[in-house]
Amino acid sequence: MTYRLVVDSAQLEEQIINLSPDQLHYLKRVLRLQNGQTFIVLDGKGTTLLVSLEDKRAKILELLKQRNELSRKIHLMVALPKGSGFEDIIRSCTELGVTSFMPICTERTLLLPSQGKLDRWRKISKEATEQCEREIVPQILPPVELPVAISNLDLEIISAYLCLTRDNGIPHLGESTIPQEREILLAIGPEGGWSQREIEVFLASGFNAVSLGNRILRTVTAPLAAVAMINAILKE
Amino acid sequence: MTYRLVVDSAQLEEQIINLSPDQLHYLKRVLRLQNGQTFIVLDGKGTTLLVSLEDKRAKILELLKQRNELSRKIHLMVALPKGSGFEDIIRSCTELGVTSFMPICTERTLLLPSQGKLDRWRKISKEATEQCEREIVPQILPPVELPVAISNLDLEIISAYLCLTRDNGIPHLGESTIPQEREILLAIGPEGGWSQREIEVFLASGFNAVSLGNRILRTVTAPLAAVAMINAILKE
Structure with a gap:
């Protein structure tokens, strides 16, 4: 691979890409790439290039065609869970094609995460993008309160789903027919709803x-399950 | 709750349930339940009872109707991942309604897990069943090699899906129409496939x-994604 x-x-x-000292160290010392050997570079916004290592730079050989992104944008609005739960959510939902993560501070969120945390989340989404072979690095927005997050949305172009546990007569997410051409937003609540x-x-x-079904899902399971269900509906 | x-x-x-010292300790010391207070007891095979605490026993008050199980049996055949990955898979896939876990030793599995590990997995599935409010504790079979696992299956009553990454022209799991009345089996490969x-x-x-889509899924993401896709198809 x-x-x-x-x-x-x-x-x-x-024609070239300037590599950072960290990137050079990884390519030369860890992967033991030699001059002339090829690897793939992405700018995380959709440009994917086949390149070869040339001393401290990479020479661009070929523009590669994008093929691993979903046809629709999926936004994940998720109540910030305790501990490192959000890191797991970023990793797995990046693999499933999420376009942007919108962490929400809810009535039950105790602590606002620091800038260091946000940087860490962005690093995780970048690494997950490399590993799952996507072309676009998902965006991670700074955490905001729910009313602010909602007022930032353009619901003219987004079909937004509030995902709840237990049906109570509401339709299952799997029954949704997502209107053509629209972006998708999934909102997932905190522990306790x-x-x-x-x-x-x-x-x-x-x-x-x-509804996501009749069982109680943990905060780390629910986002992944909801995004996978959308993948099933899109058949992608 | x-x-x-x-x-x-x-x-x-x-009319009664004999509680073990551990169970009594938890009910009385941790949850601080008093005599006469109610809780729910399940035998993990489908019987769910409303009971009240009476000294060292629980008195059966009412047989509760089962409502949180899927209408179909889902069997998950999964190549044993490294580290504690299988524990995460048991937790999340129990929440999504899996009936039985069939861990497989593949050509790339290094170490056979001990009996202690199997006991630990069963404890995890029991706890996940309690927490997600299912009525049936999923069965966890001892790990076996692939040919043995396959020879144990009754494929007359099971629709079996081999889940792969990348489509290569094969249909997406989301496109599957699962025949009525049949049990479902999902086979998920090891890292590297x-x-x-x-x-x-x-x-x-x-x-x-x-296919589970065009991106590379980690061994802990793929089973959850596949089971969630089946939930979407079943709309349950």
Whole structure:
């Protein structure tokens, strides 16, 4: 398998890519690549290049065709879980094709994460992109409160689903027919679920309430399950 | 939320349940339940009872109707991953309704797990059953080699899917129409995939090759994604 490396757009020039000392160390010392050997470079925004190592730079050989992205954008709005749960969610949901992560501080969120945490999350999504062979690094937005997050959405182009446990008569996510051409947003609650007030905010904003089934899912299971169900509906 | 406790069938008598010292300790010291307070007892095979605490026993008050199980049996045949990956798979896939776990020793499996490991896996599936509010504790079979596992299957009553990464022209799991009344089996490979020889064994045995999409999924993500896709198809 060819090694894949996400670089910053600023590193790209017309024919070459300037590699950072860290990247060079990894390519030469860890992977033991020699001059002339090839690997793949992505800018994380959709440009994928076959390159060869030439001393401290990479020479661009070929623009590769994108083929591993979903045809639709999937946004994941998720109540920040305790501990390292959000890191697991980023890893697995990047693999399943999520376009952007929107962490939410809910009524039950205790602590706002630091900038260091946000940087760490972005590093994880970059690494997961390399490993699962996607072309686009998902965006991770800074955590905000629910009303702010909702007011930032353009619900004219997004079909938004509020994912709940237990059906209580609401349709299963698997029954959804997602309108053509629209982006998809999945909102997943915290342990113990969204508060009644939060649910009302979602519904008043035009979210469709859907069920993920009759069992109680943990906060790390629910996002992955919901995104996989969308993959099944898209058949991608 | 009412506390749920899985007990051994041998603990059930006609009107009462004999509680073990560990169970009593948890109910009385950790949950601080008093005599007369109610909780739920399951035998893990489908019997769910509302009971009340009465000294060292539980008095059966009512037989509860089962409502959180899927309508179909889902069997998960999964190549044993490294480290504690299988524990994560048991936790999350129990939540998604899997009936039985069939760990497989593949050509790339280094170490056979000990009996202690198998006991630990069974404890995890029991706890996950309590927490996700299922009525049936999934069965965890001892790890065996692939040909043995396949020869133990009754493929007359099971629709079996070999889940692969990348489509290569094979249909996506989301496109599958699962025949009515049949049980479902999902086979998920090890890191690096099944060997060509193993794939041939599956296909010769009547497994349907399906794709989980165009991205590379880690061994802990793939089983969860595949089971969630089946949930979406079943709309349960």
